[in-house]
Amino acid sequence: METETMSQIITKDQLLKHWQGHRNLSRRTLEKFPEKELFEFSIGGMRSYADLVKEMLAIAAPSAKGLETGNWEPLEEEKKDLMTKEDLLKAWDEATDQINSSWPNIPMEVFQQRVVAFGQYESSGYELVAYAIENEVHHRGQGYVYLRSLGIEPPFFWERE
Amino acid sequence: METETMSQIITKDQLLKHWQGHRNLSRRTLEKFPEKELFEFSIGGMRSYADLVKEMLAIAAPSAKGLETGNWEPLEEEKKDLMTKEDLLKAWDEATDQINSSWPNIPMEVFQQRVVAFGQYESSGYELVAYAIENEVHHRGQGYVYLRSLGIEPPFFWERE
Numbered sequence: 001m002e003t004e005t006m007s008q009i010i011t012k013d014q015l016l017k018h019w020q021g022h023r024n025l026s027r028r029t030l031e032k033f034p035e036k037e038l039f040e041f042s043i044g045g046m047r048s049y050a051d052l053v054k055e056m057l058a059i060a061a062p063s064a065k066g067l068e069t070g071n072w073e074p075l076e077e078e079k080k081d082l083m084t085k086e087d088l089l090k091a092w093d094e095a096t097d098q099i100n101s102s103w104p105n106i107p108m109e110v111f112q113q114r115v116v117a118f119g120q121y122e123s124s125g126y127e128l129v130a131y132a133i134e135n136e137v138h139h140r141g142q143g144y145v146y147l148r149s150l151g152i153e154p155p156f157f158w159e160r161e
Numbered sequence: 162m163e164t165e166t167m168s169q170i171i172t173k174d175q176l177l178k179h180w181q182g183h184r185n186l187s188r189r190t191l192e193k194f195p196e197k198e199l200f201e202f203s204i205g206g207m208r209s210y211a212d213l214v215k216e217m218l219a220i221a222a223p224s225a226k227g228l229e230t231g232n233w234e235p236l237e238e239e240k241k242d243l244m245t246k247e248d249l250l251k252a253w254d255e256a257t258d259q260i261n262s263s264w265p266n267i268p269m270e271v272f273q274q275r276v277v278a279f280g281q282y283e284s285s286g287y288e289l290v291a292y293a294i295e296n297e298v299h300h301r302g303q304g305y306v307y308l309r310s311l312g313i314e315p316p317f318f319w320e321r322e
Contacts, residue, residue, distance in 0.1 A: 007168075007169075007270075008169060009172070009269075009272045010272070010287045011170070014287070015170055018288075044310040044311075108170075109168075111170045126175070130171075134294070135318065137295050138318060140299070141298065141299040142302045142305060145205060145306040148206060149205040
């Protein structure tokens with residue numbers, strides 16, 4: 001096992017921990033937004049942070065589920081039922097549990113196989129997980145600008161617990 | 162070799178390609194900024210995009226070099242000699258070559274070993290590369306808000322070539 005670990009860039013357990021660490025930071029970023037500005041504030045014609053969070057939610061748990069089962073539903077970003085910060089936080093925590101539940105069942109070889117995520121985005125399994133993480137980092141970084149612009153200090157980027 | 166690849170989440174070659182793909186997108190984001198706004202524009206008291214790019218440059222190639230050699234210089238983000246967009250693009254391309262040159266010499270086991278990057282940041286090798294990539298994605302996402310606020314369309318997030 002030691003030899004196997006040493007021959008890996010990153011192990012499957014480490015990747016889950018890394019992903020959930022980012023998701024924890026994104027959750028704390030979401031918490032920083034005042035209710036009204038979460039749904040209404042934007043810069044340069046961009047989406048509200050609530051809408052960016054809905055996109056994160058549309059990608060995260062469904063990606064883990066798709067890698068687990070090989071079955072994909074179309075991407076569903078609208079999520080009209082999520083109307084308050086509390087709704088978003090609850091959906092976030094459910095997604096955290098769903099990812100943790102799917103993860104052990106994802107076959108190791110899937111990370112190197114081609115997947116057609118959401119029935120339309122072709123990549124390898126590892127690229128899909130990287131996309132889920134990095135798309136979230138990208139939009140969360142934008143949320144940091146929204147928060148700064150509102151005079152609110154965002155969480156430290158490097159804190160993931 | 163096939164078996165070895167299939168037991169990896171991501172191979173070393175794939176990680177380099179992934180990193181450089183992000184760096185290519187960051188370079189195209191830098192190119193989109195008008196000269197003056199690159200160094201002067203900001204939102205909410207944040208740094209200019211030129212300063213964010215200097216941070217990316219301070220981390221990227223020195224991280225690859227440190228993983229290659231085990232030797233670390235202190236982080237140098239100020240880079241007062243980079244005074245124009247052309248200076249930044251030239252430094253960017255030099256860093257691209259430096260990373261490509263260091264990469265084959267990084268021992269595979271380093272990714273799972275503890276490193277003390279820049280003499281002060283303790284992590285594993287894979288966490289350091291992830292930090293270099295994700296810190297860049299984070300700040301580039303902020304650059305997208307700056308560009309949108311300036312009425313300039315940023316590059317597509319998913320285009321990496």
